[in-house]
Amino acid sequence: MKIFAALAALWITAALMLVVFLLDDDSTCGTAVPAPASPGAPLPAGSKVYPVAQGVFTITDGFGARGGAHKGxxxxAPEGTPIYAAMDGVVHDSGPASGFGDWIVLDHNINGEIWSTVYGxxxxxxxxxxxxDQIAAGQQISRVGTNGESTGPHLHFEVWTAGGRNGGGTPIDSVPWLEGAAQPGAGPAPTPGATPAPGVTVDPAAAAGTGTGISPTTPAPAPAPTTTGNSAGCAPADSGGGVDNLQPGLVPPEFEPWYRRAGALCPQISSSLLAAQGRQEGGFSPEGGANTSALSQTGAQGPSQFEPYTWTSWGAPVDDQGTPIGPVGTGDIHKPSDAIMAQGRFMCHIAEAVDGWISSGQVHWSGDRRELYVAGYNAGEGAVLSSGGFPTGSSDYVTQTRPYVDNILAMEPQYRRALS
Ligand SMILES: [Zn+2]
Incomplete structure (x- = not known):
């Protein structure tokens, strides 16, 4: 994270200029996609529902921002947060769209006129x-991402008046439009005995009719060692990807459970990799500080050495299971739980992006992909994309990013518990 801020402007610009082609997702390399939330009991016709649960999102850019150019x-909200249809409607678009990454456009019949809502x-x-598809208000339609022209996980949401987005409508401010809308996830409790998909836990609050339904970022319980084979092929088979493989007693006790939970978030990373990264980043100190390079003076903070700028996109507070329970940016950057779970979510996000670029041929890499994931954490994932592999083109990548990556991958096996 040391040179993250220094390069942020560069790679954000690069990201804006590059169209990301995501080929068919290699589902074995990604996080599990939860089943859509139950739409529950039908709401009265014309009802509106918040597209992301209140209390989970923070509005970061309002309607009309950027000199009026912002139409939504x-x-x-944390990556993976469920997105819900704001009204009953029909799917007009669902797929890639310039600048939006992938988007969904719903058309709604409001008193005989077609309005649209857009999710990007x-x-x-x-x-x-x-x-x-015919969609019910409050039905889960997607999950929050940061695909396309985006600098952090968020839902870009638009509302278009009569005529809709495709027929001469006008975009309006969604905030007053949503006033009085229902919370998503309301509805009957899940069927008793229903088994959630693996890796997906039902938010207890949802059963009470007040929650967000599904908590996709909740790590699955650590599987027994005999079932931890890494079928993903995204990391070396012996690295224990996606599992809690941390050797006990090697990190401070207040850090240990969080590396265990964060390491299980996605198949590309592991507890041992995050612990080695934590050693390199913050030296297992709540204040950070193992790193004394000039670049760390940019303001990286806490056990996972997040730049405050990056923390606004990843730093959600978490509960005692590591599940985000509040808006991103509001977690405690010095708290091991919030920092390490954010480190894990961010690493999974980078890994997913890097895997997509390799699939699409934008990045060429036949070696250990963890080199690119870790480099992306240090230099920004945009540096991996714009370099087509390990970051090049700046002396910082040679003097800082390269040894950072080498140190972490050299330390990683020391934190790894042998899995038989
Ligand atoms: Zn936007």
Missing amino acids: TDYA HMYEKDLLVHVG
Whole structure:
């Protein structure tokens, strides 16, 4: 994270200029896609529902921002947060769109006129509906991503008046439009005995009719060692990807459970990799500080050495299971739980992006992909994309990023518990 801020402007610019082509997602390399939330009892016709649960999102860019160019509202929320249809409607678009990453456009019949709602920056793997589908208000349609022209996980949400987005409508401010809307996830409790998909836990609050339904970022319980084979092929088979493989007693006790939970978030990373990264980043100190390079003076903070700028996109507070329970940017950057779970979510996000670029041929890499994931954490994932591999083109990548990556991958086996 040391040179993250220094390069942020560079790679954000690069990201704006590059169209990301996500080929068919290699589902074995990604996080599990939860089943759509139950739409529950039908709401009265014409009801509106918040597209992201209140209390989970933070509005980061309002309607009309950027000199009027912003036709929507940005609802920042942790990656993977469920997105719900704001009204009953029909799917007009579901797929890639310039600048939006992947988007969904719903058409709604309001008193005989067609209005539209638009949902942007999702990943293709998270599109849960298809063109022509009839959608109920409050039905989960996707999950929050940061695909396309986006600098952090958020839902870009637009509302278009009579005529809709495709027939001469006008975009309006979604905030007053949503006033009085229902919370998503309301509805009957899940069927008793129903088994959630693996890796997906039902938010207890949802059963009470007040929650967000599904908590996709909740790590699955650590599997027994005999079942931890890494079928993903995304990391070396012996690295224990996606599992809690941390050797006990090697990190401070207040850090240990969090590396265990964060390491299980996605198949590309592991507890041992995050612990080695934590050693390199913050030296297992709540204040950070193992790193004394001049670049760390940019303001990286806490056990995972987040730049405050990056923390606004990843730093959600978490509960005692590591599940985000509040808006991104509001977690405690010095708290091991919030920092390490954010480190894990961010690493999974980078890994997913890097895997997509390798699949699409934008990045060429036949070696250990963890080199690119870790480099992306240090230099920004945009540096990996714009370099087509390990970051090049700046002396910082040679003097700082390269040894950072080498140190972490050299330390990683020391933290690894042998899995038989
Ligand atoms: Zn936006």
